[in-house]
Amino acid sequence: MTSPIELYFWPTPNGLKISIALEEMGLAYVLKPVAIGKGDQFKPDFMAISPNNRMPAIIDPDGPGGEPISVFESGAILQYLGRKTGKFYPGDERARVVVDEWLFWQMAGVGPMFGQASHFRNYAPNLVDDPEKIAYGVARYNNEVNRLLGVLDRRLDGRAFVAGDYSIADMASYPWIKIAAVFGQDFAAFPHVQAWLDRIAARPAVQRGVVVGAELRRPPPAPGSAEQKEAAKALFGQTNASVTAALKGQA
Numbered sequence: 001m002t003s004p005i006e007l008y009f010w011p012t013p014n015g016l017k018i019s020i021a022l023e024e025m026g027l028a029y030v031l032k033p034v035a036i037g038k039g040d041q042f043k044p045d046f047m048a049i050s051p052n053n054r055m056p057a058i059i060d061p062d063g064p065g066g067e068p069i070s071v072f073e074s075g076a077i078l079q080y081l082g083r084k085t086g087k088f089y090p091g092d093e094r095a096r097v098v099v100d101e102w103l104f105w106q107m108a109g110v111g112p113m114f115g116q117a118s119h120f121r122n123y124a125p126n127l128v129d130d131p132e133k134i135a136y137g138v139a140r141y142n143n144e145v146n147r148l149l150g151v152l153d154r155r156l157d158g159r160a161f162v163a164g165d166y167s168i169a170d171m172a173s174y175p176w177i178k179i180a181a182v183f184g185q186d187f188a189a190f191p192h193v194q195a196w197l198d199r200i201a202a203r204p205a206v207q208r209g210v211v212v213g214a215e216l217r218r219p220p221p222a223p224g225s226a227e228q229k230e231a232a233k234a235l236f237g238q239t240n241a242s243v244t245a246a247l248k249g250q251a
C-alpha cells in the first residue's frame with residue numbers, strides 16, 4: 001500500500017482547491033496544518049517545499065519513478081494530480097488547452113483579485129486608521145471581482161462547466177467564486193454562475209472537500225487583540241528582509 005499524500009494546508013480557498021481535488025480523485029491524504037496566522041509558512045522545512053512561503057503544497061511519497069515529489073502552487077498541484085490519476089484533466093491536447101486556459105484564468109485573475117478584494121475589505125480597515133486611504137483599493141478590487149464574475153457568467157451560458165467536462169479548472173475557481181457574496185456581489189446578476197455553484201456543491205466529494213480543516217478555523221481575531229496583531233505581523237507587510245528574518249528565527 002502506498003503512503004498517503006501529505007497536504008500542507010490551511011482552510012482558505014487556495015487550500016480547499018486541493019482538498020476538493022484529492023477527494024474527487026479518491027487519493028489518500030494526510031493533513032499537515034500550516035497556521036499562516038502564526039507564521040508556520042516561514043518554517044524552514046515548509047519553505048524547503050514551498051519557497052514562496054504560501055500554502056498549499058503537497059508531498060507525494062509515490063511520485064514519478066516511485067520516488068517522493070513535492071509540489072507548490074495550487075495550479076501546479078492540480079495539474080500534477082490530474083496527470084497522476086488521469087482524472088479531471090483530459091489527455092487530449094485540445095481539451096487540455098481549454099482546461100489550462102481556465103485554470104490559469106483562475107490562478108492569475110480570480111485568486112489574486114479576490115485575494116486583494118478580501119484584503120482591502122476585511123483586513124485593511126484594521127491596519128489603516130483613515131478609511132479614505134483604502135477606498136481606492138476597495139473599489140478597484142471589488143470592480144475586478146465583479147468583472148471576473150461577468151466573464152465566468154458569459155462562459156457558463158449554455159455550458160455546465162468552465163472547460164468541457166467537470167475538471168480541475170472548476171475545482172480551482174469554485175472555492176473562491178462561492179464566497180463572492182462576502183465581497184458584496186449579488187449572484188442574482190450572475191445566474192449561470194449560481195447554477196454552476198449549485199451543480200458543484202451537489203457533488204459528494206466537494207461536500208467532503210470543503211469541510212476539510214473546519215476544526216482549524218476560528219472566528220477572525222478581534223481588532224486590536226494580541227492574536228490579530230500576531231496574524232497581521234505574519235501575513236502583512238512582508239518584505240524580503242522580513243521573510244529572511246522570519247526564516248532565520250524559525251530555524
Ligand SMILES: N[C@@H](CCC(=O)N[C@@H](CS)C(=O)NCC(=O)O)C(=O)O
Pocket residue numbers: 012013014015036041053054055056072073074075111234235
Ligand atoms: N498562488 C498561490 C497562492 C497561495 C496563497 O496565497 N496562500 C495564502 C493563503 S490563501 C498563504 O499561504 N498565505 C501565507 C502568507 O501570506 O504568508 C497558490 O495558488 O498556491
